[in-house]
Amino acid sequence: MKNLLLKQVGRADFERLEPHLKTTAFAQHSVLFETDQKIKHVYFPIGAVVSLVVTLSTGEMVEAAMVGSDGVVGASAALDGRVAVCRGIVQLDGDIIVCDIDALKSAALQSPNLLSLLIRHEQAVYAQxxxxxxxxxxxxxxxxLCRWLLRARDLSEGDTLNFTQEYLAEMLGVRRTSVTVVAHTLQAAGLIKYARGKIQILDADGLRESACECYGTVKLHYERLLNGRRD
Ligand SMILES: [Zn+2]
Structure with missing residues (x-):
């Protein structure tokens, strides 16, 4: 199982869920749910990367969290959240295991372990x-930008990311010209290579040195909450 969260689901719980799981390919920019809409499915990404974005009345959107094969999207609905509080949008295309919401809710109500896992995951997304x-x-x-590229790289497990500068600017909530300047600086430093809508990461260690502490902090939250790391 390529989804780290599903991997942690106990055998009996997984057997309850299995008939309701369906792997589906999602294209980049597919919208899984809109703000204020009822969430109908739960999504366990296995190749795709999903952004949870805040939408504004002016049409702008800014990313609040990024979820990939280390998590689940929409699980709050299975925990009785009634409507989405953000938009879920596929940021990098790939496969997602889609689960029926009632099946996950019913399985969670029968299993304290599964319930605990889902709550811990929601806490990790909140931390993000x-x-x-x-x-x-x-x-x-x-x-x-360095923080954001590192997280996208971790989740997509690849060094080539298909992002336009417009999209990066939108996700970071900054002007496109700011992204152009920064991308140029990172390219000049040999950390990335940028060509029409594609970013290639050349030096992940260098990016880590240039990223803010938020990259490491979020990683630690995930490790503590979901991988049982204690320190
Ligand atoms: Zn930061």
Whole structure:
């Protein structure tokens, strides 16, 4: 199982869920759900990367959290969240295991372990969103872009990311010209190579050095909450 969360589901719980799981390919920019809409399915990404974005009345959207094969999207609905509080959008195309919402809810109600796993995951997503708020208010665009590229790289397990500068600017909530300047600086430093709508990561260690602390902080939250790391 390529989804780390599903991997942690106990055997009996997984057997209950299995008949309701369906692997589906999703194209980049597919919208899984809209803000204020009822969530109908739960999504366990196995190749795709999904962004949870805040939408504004002016049409702008800014990313609050990024979820991939280390998590699940829409699980709050199975925990009785009634409507989506953000938009779920596929940021990098790939496969997602789609699960029936009632099946997950019923399995969670029968299993304290599964319920606990889902709650811990929601807490990890919350930690990511609050980190994004602090990051937006405090950190420079270059450090934020490095953080963002590293997270996308971890989830997509690849060094080539299909992102246009417009899209990056939108996700980071900055002007496109700021992204152009920063991308140029990172390219000149040999950390990335940027060509029409594609970013190739050449030096992940260098990106880590240039990223703000938020990358490491979010990683640690995930490890503590979902991988049982204690320290
Ligand atoms: Zn930051």
């Amino acid at each position: 969103a609050q980190q994004s708020a602090a990051c937006f208010a405090t950190h420079m665009v270059e450090a934020r």
